Amino acid sequence: MLIRPKGGILDPQGEAVGHSLRKLGFDVRTARVGRVVDLELETEDAEAARGEIHRMCEKLLANPLIESFEIHVNGS
Amino acid sequence: MTDRPLVAIVVFPGSNDDRDAAWALGSVGAEPALVWHEEPALPAGTGAVVLPGGFSYGDYLRTGAIASTARVMGAVREFAASGGPVLGICNGFQILCEARLLPGVLRPNRQLEFVCRDATVRVESTESLFTRRCKPGQELVIPVKHGEGAWYADEGTFVQLAARGQIVLRYQEDVNGSLGNVAGVVNEAGNVMGLMPHPEHAVDPLLGSADGGLLLAALIDAAAAHVVAVPA
Numbered sequence A: 001m002l003i004r005p006k007g008g009i010l011d012p013q014g015e016a017v018g019h020s021l022r023k024l025g026f027d028v029r030t031a032r033v034g035r036v037v038d039l040e041l042e043t044e045d046a047e048a049a050r051g052e053i054h055r056m057c058e059k060l061l062a063n064p065l066i067e068s069f070e071i072h073v074n075g076s
Numbered sequence B: 001m002t003d004r005p006l007v008a009i010v011v012f013p014g015s016n017d018d019r020d021a022a023w024a025l026g027s028v029g030a031e032p033a034l035v036w037h038e039e040p041a042l043p044a045g046t047g048a049v050v051l052p053g054g055f056s057y058g059d060y061l062r063t064g065a066i067a068s069t070a071r072v073m074g075a076v077r078e079f080a081a082s083g084g085p086v087l088g089i090c091n092g093f094q095i096l097c098e099a100r101l102l103p104g105v106l107r108p109n110r111q112l113e114f115v116c117r118d119a120t121v122r123v124e125s126t127e128s129l130f131t132r133r134c135k136p137g138q139e140l141v142i143p144v145k146h147g148e149g150a151w152y153a154d155e156g157t158f159v160q161l162a163a164r165g166q167i168v169l170r171y172q173e174d175v176n177g178s179l180g181n182v183a184g185v186v187n188e189a190g191n192v193m194g195l196m197p198h199p200e201h202a203v204d205p206l207l208g209s210a211d212g213g214l215l216l217a218a219l220i221d222a223a224a225a226h227v228v229a230v231p232a
Helices: A013-022 A045-063 B018-027 B072-081 B091-099 B155-163 B212-229
Strands: A002-005 A065-070 B004-011 B031-036 B046-051 B084-088 B105-107 B116-125 B139-146 B150-152 B167-171 B184-185 B192-195
Touching: A065 B004, A065 B031, A065 B091, B004 B212, B018 B031, B018 B072, B046 B072, B072 B155, B084 B091, B091 B105, B091 B116, B091 B192, B116 B184, B150 B184, B167 B192
Parallel strands: B004 B031, B004 B046, B046 B084, B084 B192
Antiparallel strands: A002 A065, B105 B150, B116 B139, B116 B167, B167 B184, B184 B192
């Protein structure tokens, strides 16, 4: 899953990264830094996995006050 | 047995101000007890709980997030629900926000630098259990030392908290990008408080300030009252 700082939330880490990229000569307007969490689950049911990960995000992995999250499920 | 109120100080992996908190609370009249985070219950007769400063779980994921799920937090939640006084200092404040026992969240300092120095905070409300020994508008000098102390809540929440007197301490200058210069908040019931400054490092004039002792002494008053009101 991808976890991002919500729009409008100050992201000092992203600002510092953007600043460094501009110093290197890259034409960067904004940079925002989030987080990727890769999980392996036992279930074969993609929808069940999605629901379970949604609950994990709400309980621990993301803070809804400041972060949004996006879940991608891949079967193996 | 002692007639000093028992204050439980929760120790998480990575807590580092637990023993300072115990020493400081002892110096202002409490019987401190260190409680490991895996304990299912608080010691019998606990009058107040302190979540100390530090870097629980290495600040992984978000500061305080993993500690907020610790086993002992169930007991802390029950204790808070029964009206028991709970104080979170620095990392403890971050944990209480992540546990949703306090409003808002602590974010990385806007300047992306660790700030470590004395800060002056103004007492905005003397209604809470923790600020009863202070005068309205009193300025306290208490050290801060944190990298993630920028308190944030959405605008609606912030306005509501201010109107209800839940913003109890504000920095007198911009220290870390905290919304409204908020340094400390209480829950709606007024028995759970979090603050980024470290009152346990300001209990003796020899160490630069004794202003933190006012907050800790008020906590101990509340601990004594809680033990009488809700016997274990």
